[in-house]
Amino acid sequence: MSxxxxxxxxxxxxxxxxxxxxxxPLFYLFNVSMKTQSEYLIDPVAIAKGLRLExxxxxxxxxxxxxxxxxxxxxxxxxxxxxxxxxxxAAFPLARGYVKFSTFFYVFFLISMYLPNPLIPQFALxxxxxxxxxxxxxxxxKTTGTGIAFLMFVGYIKSVSRELDEAAxxxxxxxxxxxxxxxxxxMKPVLATGIILTAIGAWNDIxxxxxxxxxxxxxxxxxxxxxxxxxxxxNWPLLACGILIVTLPLVILYIFLQRFIVGGAMxxxxxx
Amino acid sequence: MYPFGKGAARLMPYLxxxxxxxxxxxxxxxxxxxxxxxxxxxxxxxxxxTWNFVGFENYMTFFTSSDSGDRIASIGRSLYFxxxxxxxxxxxGLFMAVIINKKLKGDVFYRxxxxxxxxxxxxxxxxxxxxxxxxxxxxxxxxxxxFGTSSNFFGDYDIAFELIIxxxxxxxxxxxxxxxxxxxxxxxxxxxxxxYMDGASGWKAFKNITFPMIAPSFTVNMLLxxxxxxxxxxxxxxxxxxxxxxxTLAFDVYATAFGSGxxxxxxxxxxxxxxxxxxxxxxxxxxxxLRRREVEM
Numbered sequence: 023m024s025x026x027x028x029x030x031x032x033x034x035x036x037x038x039x040x041x042x043x044x045x046x047p048l049f050y051l052f053n054v055s056m057k058t059q060s061e062y063l064i065d066p067v068a069i070a071k072g073l074r075l076e077x078x079x080x081x082x083x084x085x086x087x088x089x090x091x092x093x094x095x096x097x098x099x100x101x102x103x104x105x106x107x108x109x110x111x112a113a114f115p116l117a118r119g120y121v122k123f124s125t126f127f128y129v130f131f132l133i134s135m136y137l138p139n140p141l142i143p144q145f146a147l148x149x150x151x152x153x154x155x156x157x158x159x160x161x162x163x164k165t166t167g168t169g170i171a172f173l174m175f176v177g178y179i180k181s182v183s184r185e186l187d188e189a190a191x192x193x194x195x196x197x198x199x200x201x202x203x204x205x206x207x208x209m210k211p212v213l214a215t216g217i218i219l220t221a222i223g224a225w226n227d228i229x230x231x232x233x234x235x236x237x238x239x240x241x242x243x244x245x246x247x248x249x250x251x252x253x254x255x256x257n258w259p260l261l262a263c264g265i266l267i268v269t270l271p272l273v274i275l276y277i278f279l280q281r282f283i284v285g286g287a288m289x290x291x292x293x294x
Numbered sequence: 295m296y297p298f299g300k301g302a303a304r305l306m307p308y309l310x311x312x313x314x315x316x317x318x319x320x321x322x323x324x325x326x327x328x329x330x331x332x333x334x335x336x337x338x339x340x341x342x343x344t345w346n347f348v349g350f351e352n353y354m355t356f357f358t359s360s361d362s363g364d365r366i367a368s369i370g371r372s373l374y375f376x377x378x379x380x381x382x383x384x385x386x387g388l389f390m391a392v393i394i395n396k397k398l399k400g401d402v403f404y405r406x407x408x409x410x411x412x413x414x415x416x417x418x419x420x421x422x423x424x425x426x427x428x429x430x431x432x433x434x435x436x437x438x439x440x441f442g443t444s445s446n447f448f449g450d451y452d453i454a455f456e457l458i459i460x461x462x463x464x465x466x467x468x469x470x471x472x473x474x475x476x477x478x479x480x481x482x483x484x485x486x487x488x489x490y491m492d493g494a495s496g497w498k499a500f501k502n503i504t505f506p507m508i509a510p511s512f513t514v515n516m517l518l519x520x521x522x523x524x525x526x527x528x529x530x531x532x533x534x535x536x537x538x539x540x541x542t543l544a545f546d547v548y549a550t551a552f553g554s555g556x557x558x559x560x561x562x563x564x565x566x567x568x569x570x571x572x573x574x575x576x577x578x579x580x581x582x583x584l585r586r587r588e589v590e591m
Contacts, residue, residue: 036390258428
């Protein structure tokens with residue numbers, strides 16, 4: 023089996039090369055963040071002379087990141103929660119066929135992927151409702167019951183036995199009580215992945231805040247980081263700290279949740 | 295059969311379903327349809343200006359005005375972007391999935407690392423590559439110096455767009471790979487054993503067993519990346535802001551409606567409609583061939 027050994031070795035080499043393409047940028051980012059501006063200007067690629075954690079404090083204050091972080095947490099938290107609840111409202115009856123024209127509604131939701139870009143009338147609408155530059159308006163825009171979570175839920179609910187509905191109904195359980203006290207706990211794995219994928223999408227949005235939130239006090243961390251970049255374009259050590267500040271919470275969260283995330287991406291893609 | 299009672303109780307699912315339906319009608323489907331209307335008007339974001347029906351004027355403007363060279367070029371660029379991203383991202387994704395599926399040590403770690411850019415998001419990923427490509431002495435420049443040339447990278451008319459394509463593929467390769475991995479892991483091992491008996495190993499086994507068996511995840515990946523690539527513009531916004539010959543149709547919609555100094559909703563809606571026809575046609579053709587491949591096997 024020497025050929026297998028050879029291909030295994032080759033596989034490791036390819037993976038290693040690919041890994042460096044993904045990890046080098048992060049190491050380099052960290053390296054730059056530990057430099058002083060003059061150190062960076064003299065030799066940007068050289069290894070930093072030591073840990074300079076005060077750079078982070080500096081970037082945190084100059085970039086006003088506490089405000090931006092709080093906004094991101096608010097938008098991501100509320101819109102993800104609402105999206106999940108609304109997706110359950112839509113997914114359960116459509117997966118079971120408990121409403122007339124279930125298939126029609128399912129396809130109606132599904133075609134949202136193909137429809138003409140709604141960006142412009144959406145903006146005109148939000149504007150005329152007086153919701154431009156408001157936190158409520160932005161949360162509303164980020165809330166939808168037709169996205170990836172909905173599609174995953176439909177697939178998952180189909181695998182939950184229909185007899186469970188009947189048994190619960192026989193015991194006098196009502197529709198909404200069934201949803202929240204029986205179905206939702208059963209959906210834990212798919213809920214976890216739905217939460218993560220929805221939250222990643224909401225947290226990372228840059229176009230939405232650019233269009234809808236002109237007041238820096240309401241902007242999330244993506245927009246904040248981008249403005250910070252525009253402002254300190256030539257001070258890369260400071261910028262690198264800013265990028266890392268935005269990156270770190272996500273990376274830490276990702277390390278804990280990565281099994282769910284990767285598993286969820288698979289489930290979402292294959293079951294829908 | 296609906297088990298949760300009769301009469302008023304029968305209305306509960308409708309009541310709860312009406313929330314997502316209304317939200318979608320108001321903020322998704324409705325605005326999409328209004329885009330069609332807008333594309334035939336001179337609607338604009340200038341306050342106080344009246345909106346009139348202008349027929350196909352916006353479409354004419356797209357194809358015949360003085361700056362329509364750029365707009366028409368953006369159609370070609372959208373197609374170029376989509377083909378490059380779809381082909382390379384899925385080829386590399388499939389290749390890496392096959393390799394990682396060989397039960398290498400540390401496979402969970404590799405999967406996590408390749409998926410990481412999706413979590414970091416487009417702003418962070420974009421700025422990281424800006425840092426690397428910094429023409430004033432970033433590592434990319436250091437490499438160029440080694441070969442005795444230099445480049446302005448994202449500020450270079452000749453290669454800025456290719457660099458954007460590279461960053462896009464870097465960001466989403468792991469996503470494609472993950473979906474392929476799911477497909478690969480659903481193939482029963484006996485198939486390979488039976489194939490081995492019949493003399494199918496290596497490339498032959500891949501062509502005759504693996505590739506047909508992952509047809510569903512292949513379809514999903516192709517469709518997701520075609521639709522995604524044709525509609526993506528946030529990466530362009532972050533990396534070049536559409537300068538240096540990097541606009542696509544999707545970016546043009548944004549720039550015409552919300553760019554600095556312009557708010558031509560009518561024209562932007564017409565661009566959105568052209569983009570829609572483009573996305574719809576390409577994805578329907580792709581779907582037709584992909585489905586046929588799934589049926590054949």
